[in-house]
Amino acid sequence: MEPQQGQGKPHLPPPSLWPIGFAIGVVCILVGLVVSWPAAAVGAGLTVLFGFLWVRDVTAASRRRDLATEPAAAEGAPPIPAGEGEAASAAETSDRFPRSTFLEGATLGLGAVIGGIVTVPILGFAIAPVFQHTHHDEADLGPITNFKEGEFVVSTFLVDPSEGEITRRTAYIRNNGFILNKPSFTVLSNRCVHLGCPTQPNGPLFENRKIEQKTAAGDVTLIPALPAGGFGCPCHGGQYDQEGNRTAGPPVRALDRYEFYIRNGRLALGKTYSVAEVIGAGASARIKKYRLAGPGQHVDGPEQWFYPLQPPS
Numbered sequence: 001m002e003p004q005q006g007q008g009k010p011h012l013p014p015p016s017l018w019p020i021g022f023a024i025g026v027v028c029i030l031v032g033l034v035v036s037w038p039a040a041a042v043g044a045g046l047t048v049l050f051g052f053l054w055v056r057d058v059t060a061a062s063r064r065r066d067l068a069t070e071p072a073a074a075e076g077a078p079p080i081p082a083g084e085g086e087a088a089s090a091a092e093t094s095d096r097f098p099r100s101t102f103l104e105g106a107t108l109g110l111g112a113v114i115g116g117i118v119t120v121p122i123l124g125f126a127i128a129p130v131f132q133h134t135h136h137d138e139a140d141l142g143p144i145t146n147f148k149e150g151e152f153v154v155s156t157f158l159v160d161p162s163e164g165e166i167t168r169r170t171a172y173i174r175n176n177g178f179i180l181n182k183p184s185f186t187v188l189s190n191r192c193v194h195l196g197c198p199t200q201p202n203g204p205l206f207e208n209r210k211i212e213q214k215t216a217a218g219d220v221t222l223i224p225a226l227p228a229g230g231f232g233c234p235c236h237g238g239q240y241d242q243e244g245n246r247t248a249g250p251p252v253r254a255l256d257r258y259e260f261y262i263r264n265g266r267l268a269l270g271k272t273y274s275v276a277e278v279i280g281a282g283a284s285a286r287i288k289k290y291r292l293a294g295p296g297q298h299v300d301g302p303e304q305w306f307y308p309l310q311p312p313s
């Protein structure tokens with residue numbers, strides 16, 4: 001009987017959607033590295049899942065071909081006459097490794113190489129700082145003995161001396177004494193969290209006790225102050241108490257704070273973070289730390305969802 005039209009042709013596998021899922025996963029990783037770690041984690045999960053399904057699909061096709069050729073050999077096909085052995089062997093080799101399998105493998109390999117070239121450096125830059133214990137991004141404000149216990153000091157310093165005065169910042173620092181044998185400091189950023197104007201202490205500055213020193217954070221100045229009325233913003237009247245909590249005006253949260261460290265008896269400031277509200281005061285204050293938010297941005301409550309994603313600081 002004549003084979004009907006279409007019979008005898010190799011059955012081509014249907015087009016697979018796994019590569020598209022794989023590509024979406026890679027895009028999620030790259031976007032997540034910029035926007036947020038959870039998005040990068042979801043991207044990594046999608047990439048692994050769809051990558052696995054894609055590889056399984058591709059290898060299943062060659063496994064099917066292998067299974068199709070094996071029974072013939074197992075059923076004891078007649079011996080191949082001498083001289084025809086090499087030709088048969090070549091044909092078998094070309095059956096076992098057809099061009100489509102080669103192209104699939106080459107595409108996968110090339111995709112893996114390109115993916116590695118793109119993602120490995122990005123992941124390296126993102127993850128390496130976690131393993132590098134350097135203090136380069138800390139601002140050295142000098143010996144902690146310059147900060148009298150219970151007194152606020154208006155401190156100015158350079159976040160990045162190599163970039164110059166444009167990186168000069170101001171912090172209100174109070175030595176809270178010790179808690180559990182560890183030094184405690186309140187370190188408030190002077191940036192108003194309404195629209196970013198510089199706030200000022202609501203009380204006198206003691207310029208006659210000003211300390212000027214050179215440290216790794218450039219020219220550092222320390223001026224003791226008595227902000228009995230907290231801190232105020234001249235732009236729109238925002239007011240904060242001595243813990244940085246908003247007491248009046250348009251700001252939507254407490255003043256941002258600096259992380260601090262004690263290095264060989266010296267006070268060093270690290271990154272800034274945001275705070276919704278401080279409960280308590282001084283060394284016993286309870287502070288929930290949030291990723292640094294932009295001016296006017298809520299960091300807690302339902303309002304936080306109405307703000308667009310902030311770029312990483």
Ligand code: FES
Nearest residue numbers: 192194233236238
């Ligand atoms: S910028 Fe400070 S109250 Fe508006």
